[in-house]
Amino acid sequence: MTKGKRLQILLLVVALTLFASSVTVSAEKIVLRVAHAWESTFVDVQKEFDKKFMEKYPHIEIRLENFAWENILEKLQTQAAAGTLPDVFYVHCSWAQQFIRQGMLMPLNSYIEATPDFNMDDMFPVGLTPYWSNGTIYALPYDAGPMALYYNKDMFDEAGLPYPTDDWVLDDLLDNAKKLTKDLNGDGRVDQWGISGTLTHETINAPVLAGFGAQLVNDDETECLVTTPEAIEAFKWWIALDTEHKVAPSPAQVTAIVEPFTFGRVGMTFGGSWMMERWLRFGTFDADVAHVPAGPAGRYTTVAGSGYGIAATTKNAEAAWLYLSEYLSEEGVKFMWGRTGRGSPSRLSAWPDFIKAWEGKNVRVFEEMLGYGLFQRPISPAAPQVSTIVNREIELMQLGRKSVEEGLQQIKQEVDAVLAEYNR
The missing domain is CATH 3.40.190.10 (Periplasmic binding protein-like II)
Structure with a gap:
């Protein structure tokens, strides 16, 4: 049995465990810390997504941590040194290779392979560029600008x-x-x-x-x-x-x-x-x-662009991937960035909603430029x-x-x- 197949079975077991009716409400929850760098006006959108996620997966609790853009890099590096990184965290494209060298990010290849519904073909290849290292991908983009x-x-x-x-x-x-x-x-x-x-x-x-x-x-x-x-x-x-x-x-x-x-x-x-x-x-x-x-x-x-990765030190890797794969799924990107018109969606499928959000402006050029960027x-x-x-x-x-x-x-x-x- 291949590593990818074993992981696929493991993820299925995790999902079944979360949803099984035999699991009681009193079961201990998995707590995931997720770190962002959102402006205050966008935090409510993030909370709305997290609420929907927790309703779908009631045995995972999301603890949102939000930092100012100018502070989050230093904060993450301090947490990495102390061994207290959030389970899932924001990764700017210009930091990705540094984080990879420092061993801060968990490789994602096997998780992606074990999740057929996570459509990588829907992501613009140029947006993935900074998150690769020697054939391994360590983070995934939510935007490509x-x-x-x-x-x-x-x-x-x-x-x-x-x-x-x-x-x-x-x-x-x-x-x-x-x-x-x-x-x-x-x-x-x-x-x-x-x-x-x-x-x-x-x-x-x-x-x-x-x-x-x-x-x-x-x-x-x-x-x-x-x-x-x-x-x-x-x-x-x-x-x-x-x-x-x-x-x-x-x-x-x-x-x-x-x-x-x-x-x-x-x-x-x-x-x-x-x-x-x-x-x-x-x-x-x-x-x-x-x-x-x-x-x-x-x-x-x-x-350029931004994305999210999973901490190499997380003790909840499967749950963290479940969150990340929902967050950056086709529906997740449409919900967070397509309909809101924020950023520049990393997924092709989110662009019709994004263009609609900017009705009257020529923002279709951003999608077209991703073809020659x-x-x-x-x-x-x-x-x-x-x-x-x-x-x-x-x-x-x-x-x-x-x-x-x-x-x-x-x-x-x-x-x-x-x-x-x-x-x-």
Whole structure:
């Protein structure tokens, strides 16, 4: 009998035990601690799901633990060191490989194989990328968020410009950015720009580099590739938005304004699906989203996301998987993220409900972008250091203190050293 078959039988026994009429109400409950990082307005949705789960499985009690986003990583690492991790907990894509290396997450392959109704084919493959290691999957995504082109419809209307279309290329982006860049008060200084947010750690892989046929690092994450001719061409094009065309605010102006797009100072920006609430629902102007423009090598965007895993130290592995498999099932994702329009659902089947929740907005592009999205790299624990290096050198290039070639050579030298350290 295979391991997967044995586990399938074990899970069936657990389920039968939970539901059997011979089990009395006084039986001892299995208590599962589940940790989240929800904003306060979404906690009620979580409680509603947990209530339904406990009604279905009356011998499992869910104890919800919710932490602020800025605190949960430190909290989880402290709990891991103390051996007190929750049974099920939130895993941001950028933390996954670190958690795997630290032994915090339980492998899920055998549980997935033993649960035929848990339809992995319904999950976007790109959303699963950061949770794999050497053929083993350690967490599962609830969302997979692509970077899109957000635009200020009011600003386009005032300028008499048509909105971005699905077939935009980089020349269209530049042409419209020039037309939106203006000196509004006639003092000789630009105070409205066409675009911002083009060169960040979230956009470097795509559309910046991939659109020109280049990569930040190779697929094995052993070498930085920013000094290839394609990468140099890509950076020159994007840096020129600041240094030559002057259609984007300078780093100092971005710092002074804080969020140029949020405050209506730029017409377009790149942002992830997680920015929809702020910019599409609660913004002070009418905004929408479009596909990222295609570069010479094609149309690409970066995808990030979040998921959940089971603690390697849990004493209730079968019950924890029962919860996770219901939570991230087709119905679970529809309930939590499809109908509420929150995030960017990891399951294809949740998208009709999600699009309906955002009626009047062009959010279908997020689903379509998952078809050509690339996961943000590196996905290893080297990512924060790499981002720091890249962001520093980009600012120096934008300010004209370094040429593109000089900046990229410095990035390669430092990133290669960081990757070598993590691959020892």
